Amino acid sequence: MKKDFWSESNVVVLGGGSFGTVLASLAARNAGSVTMYMRNEEQARAINSTRTNPNYSKDVVLSEKIRAITTFEKVFELKPKLVIFALPSTATRDVAKTIARHFKGDEIVLHATKGIEEHSLKRISMVLAEELPVVRIGAISGPNLAGELARNEPAATVVASPFDDVIHAGEKVLTTDRFRVYTAHDLVGVEWGGTLKNIFAIASGILESSGFGWNTRSLLLSRGLAEMVRFGLAMGAQSETFLGLSGMGDLIATCSSNQSRNYRVGFQLAKGMPLDVILSSLGQVAEGVRTTRIVYEFAQERGVEMPITETVYRILKGEWSVEQGVRHLMTRPQVQDDWA
Amino acid sequence: MFSWLLNAASVKRILPWGMSESLQTRLRVVGHVDQLQNLSKKGTILLVPTHLSNIDSLLIGYVIHTMMLPPFAYGAGLNLFTNPILSYCMSRLGAYTVDRQKNSPLYKTALKNYSTTMLKHGIHSIFFPAGGRVRSGAIESHLKLGLLGTALEAQLERLQEGHPNPNIYVVPMVMNYHFVFEASSLIEDYLAASGKHRYMPADQAEDLFLANMIKFFWKLFSTHSELWVRVGQPMDVFGNFVDEEGRSLGPNGSTIDPKSWLTSNGELKAVPQRDREYTKMLGEKISQRYHAENVVLSSHLVAFSFFQALRRQYPTLDLFRFLRLSHSQRVVQNDCFYAEAERCFEVIKKAADQGKIHLSETLRCGDVKIWVEDGVRQLGLFHDAKVVKFSDGVITTEDMNLLYYYRNRLTGYGFGKLGESSQKHNFFGETDEKGFLV
Numbered sequence: 001m002k003k004d005f006w007s008e009s010n011v012v013v014l015g016g017g018s019f020g021t022v023l024a025s026l027a028a029r030n031a032g033s034v035t036m037y038m039r040n041e042e043q044a045r046a047i048n049s050t051r052t053n054p055n056y057s058k059d060v061v062l063s064e065k066i067r068a069i070t071t072f073e074k075v076f077e078l079k080p081k082l083v084i085f086a087l088p089s090t091a092t093r094d095v096a097k098t099i100a101r102h103f104k105g106d107e108i109v110l111h112a113t114k115g116i117e118e119h120s121l122k123r124i125s126m127v128l129a130e131e132l133p134v135v136r137i138g139a140i141s142g143p144n145l146a147g148e149l150a151r152n153e154p155a156a157t158v159v160a161s162p163f164d165d166v167i168h169a170g171e172k173v174l175t176t177d178r179f180r181v182y183t184a185h186d187l188v189g190v191e192w193g194g195t196l197k198n199i200f201a202i203a204s205g206i207l208e209s210s211g212f213g214w215n216t217r218s219l220l221l222s223r224g225l226a227e228m229v230r231f232g233l234a235m236g237a238q239s240e241t242f243l244g245l246s247g248m249g250d251l252i253a254t255c256s257s258n259q260s261r262n263y264r265v266g267f268q269l270a271k272g273m274p275l276d277v278i279l280s281s282l283g284q285v286a287e288g289v290r291t292t293r294i295v296y297e298f299a300q301e302r303g304v305e306m307p308i309t310e311t312v313y314r315i316l317k318g319e320w321s322v323e324q325g326v327r328h329l330m331t332r333p334q335v336q337d338d339w340a
Numbered sequence: 341m342f343s344w345l346l347n348a349a350s351v352k353r354i355l356p357w358g359m360s361e362s363l364q365t366r367l368r369v370v371g372h373v374d375q376l377q378n379l380s381k382k383g384t385i386l387l388v389p390t391h392l393s394n395i396d397s398l399l400i401g402y403v404i405h406t407m408m409l410p411p412f413a414y415g416a417g418l419n420l421f422t423n424p425i426l427s428y429c430m431s432r433l434g435a436y437t438v439d440r441q442k443n444s445p446l447y448k449t450a451l452k453n454y455s456t457t458m459l460k461h462g463i464h465s466i467f468f469p470a471g472g473r474v475r476s477g478a479i480e481s482h483l484k485l486g487l488l489g490t491a492l493e494a495q496l497e498r499l500q501e502g503h504p505n506p507n508i509y510v511v512p513m514v515m516n517y518h519f520v521f522e523a524s525s526l527i528e529d530y531l532a533a534s535g536k537h538r539y540m541p542a543d544q545a546e547d548l549f550l551a552n553m554i555k556f557f558w559k560l561f562s563t564h565s566e567l568w569v570r571v572g573q574p575m576d577v578f579g580n581f582v583d584e585e586g587r588s589l590g591p592n593g594s595t596i597d598p599k600s601w602l603t604s605n606g607e608l609k610a611v612p613q614r615d616r617e618y619t620k621m622l623g624e625k626i627s628q629r630y631h632a633e634n635v636v637l638s639s640h641l642v643a644f645s646f647f648q649a650l651r652r653q654y655p656t657l658d659l660f661r662f663l664r665l666s667h668s669q670r671v672v673q674n675d676c677f678y679a680e681a682e683r684c685f686e687v688i689k690k691a692a693d694q695g696k697i698h699l700s701e702t703l704r705c706g707d708v709k710i711w712v713e714d715g716v717r718q719l720g721l722f723h724d725a726k727v728v729k730f731s732d733g734v735i736t737t738e739d740m741n742l743l744y745y746y747r748n749r750l751t752g753y754g755f756g757k758l759g760e761s762s763q764k765h766n767f768f769g770e771t772d773e774k775g776f777l778v
Contacts, residue, residue, distance in 0.1 A: 005605045005606055081606075097592055100590070100591060100592035100593075100594050101592060101593060101594050103590075103594065104597070104600050105590075105596050105597055105599075105600030105601050106600040106601070106603040106604075106606075130591060131591050131592060132590070132591065133590025133591060133592075133594040133595075133596045134601075135578070135601070135618075135621065136614075162617050162620075163613070163614055163617050164611070164613040164614065165604050165605075165611065165613075165614050
């Protein structure tokens with residue numbers, strides 16, 4: 001391996017959201033250059049001229065190595081060796097389809113989307129593999145609240161892929177002295193961990209809003225984790241993965257922080273705001289709302305026991321009040337405190 | 341060094357007079373034959389057939405010949421070389437011995453190196469990626485990746501040497517027979533292995549290979565039985581389909597340069613971990629293609645329908661209790677059987693319309709009376725025990741194990757579920773909660 005391969009390579013980040021901006025910033029420390037793709041021309045112009053992303057993390061000064069663009073044709077101009085998808089799960093397939101023909105085949109692809117494709121229930125890495133002429137694909141997932149990363153607080157993430165090539169690329173490009181990269185081969189577990197925790201973030205917001213304390217929150221986290229493992233195993237993941245950063249780590253961060261969008265959805269829901277009003281006032285994507293429905297329906301079909309998910313699903317749908325949900329969960333038959 | 345392989349005699353010379361002509365009429369070679377012929381001139385072919393019977397090794401030589409391809413090098417089990425006549429034939433067919441009893445790493449490495457070297461020198465090769473014959477009768481779902489990985493290794497070396505035709509093309513091939521002479525002992529093996537203490541295998545004499553083989557061909561020629569060989573869509577060493585020109589096809593109209601997939605950190609080189617993952621992908625793809633290229637024969641569908649109808653009468657029994665049903669219990673009324681046969685046909689026809697499986701000519705006619713009659717006759721040709729038998733308005737079997745064996749050819753698709761099944765991605769090698777392959 002050439003010693004300075006990544007320091008001479010171009011990295012593409014697709015998506016100008018808060019996490020996309022953070023990833024571009026991290027990559028700019030290690031890569032030769034970074035190209036950020038976003039739809040909004042004004043935003044791109046602002047990044048290129050003022051070195052800040054006006055929509056998110058305004059206080060972060062972006063490296064000179066970052067260039068923002070708005071057309072797909074220009075994405076591949078510098079022959080990128082790493083392409084990072086930081087898009088909502090609903091947009092990933094279409095974008096991948098559009099840019100597929102530009103890929104050479106030796107690119108590494110990572111994605112930072114914590115969600116799944118509706119209907120098909122496919123993980124994002126599967127969607128990408130179906131649409132792109134590359135297979136060295138992986139995911140970035142972990143307790144990575146964009147605001148804290150933007151302030152350069154110490155944090156870590158997991159880069160997962162069956163391919164060591166992908167893991168090494170993630171390590172080389174994203175590691176800084178304030179940001180650690182852990183690795184995993186269990187891509188299935190890492191992707192589902194990042195997806196499932198959003199359900200419990202909504203539940204956590206609901207509990208906080210109802211004024212419950214730490215006992216209740218810990219109960220939610222522990223039994224939520226059990227649901228995550230149970231579902232993950234049914235999808236072919238390994239249970240240990242859920243104990244790591246991308247499982248429990250991300251669950252704790254998302255369920256404890258009011259920065260999390262899904263948490264805010266739950267919080268306002270319990271205050272009596274209708275779901276559509278909350279979602280339109282959020283201005284960002286809350287993957288958890290869709291995830292809850294998709295996972296609930298699938299768990300029903302497969303016979304995977306997920307009582308908390310069911311409760312969140314019914315509260316989101318307006319079928320149950322918070323009090324009804326709590327009563328449902330607290331009066332279930334006694335079970336052992338494990339994952340079985 | 342390889343001249344003896346390349347000079348291997350044409351099969352015609354070793355078959356008795358007249359046999360080759362009649363074999364041609366019994367043998368249906370379908371699928372991507374033209375593409376295989378074209379690609380054999382553009383690169384090196386690695387043919388990976390399914391493996392049901394020891395007959396396969398003999399037939400493959402003949403199939404290659406009828407497709408007007410040069411002889412292929414291939415590994416065949418040691419038992420085919422113990423008889424001097426067969427041994428002579430096998431060597432002429434380009435076969436070399438593989439002793440699966442030997443487990444030493446040295447032997448395995450030598451075999452792998454042999455395969456890599458041949459592919460690297462552009463010698464078309466064949467091996468059975470599942471290792472031995474499939475015991476259950478189903479389509480193979482677990483492939484041996486060690487030998488399979490030699491394709492990628494050879495491709496990489498050819499690329500590194502700047503060879504003008506560097507590509508190795510992997511071509512799956514599915515072979516189907518109405519009867520398999522080793523069926524009894526194979527399914528015994530399968531049940532003994534999967535049932536552990538629950539299954540006591542009957543004492544069986546070793547297969548009398550030569551005698552059985554003669555019986556097999558005698559039955560094949562003297563009756564109107566047929567062999568189906570379906571050549572699958574050619575792929576590259578990663579499992580991507582290739583076009584007529586041999587270019588690897590990616591999604592959304594893209595083409596893939598195999599060189600780019602073998603480049604890591606800017607260098608074209610071997611990366612063992614990466615290459616193992618690629619080979620795993622190839623293995624999964626081959627198994628997927630085996631299922632899709634499988635040709636349903638009337639005999640399979642008769643065995644499958646009867647088995648299904650019988651199971652509906654005993655839904656609570658698990659596999660091992662079910663297989664021990666007494667003769668008087670193994671009876672299905674004709675009208676029940678025909679209703680089940682029509683139901684199974686509809687399900688399988690739908691799958692065939694979606695490209696998940698293929699139907700033989702007899703089945704494509706769709707007349708239940710015709711294909712059931714044909715299937716019952718075909719199943720009755722070889723074995724002494726009747727696999728299915730009509731008498732006095734009922735259908736019955738004399739051998740539950742054989743019935744299970746032939747029925748299993750249609751498993752791996754979820755057809756074998758008793759209830760309605762949801763559309764899961766695949767059921768390769770899966771069993772239901774009662775232990776039946778689905």
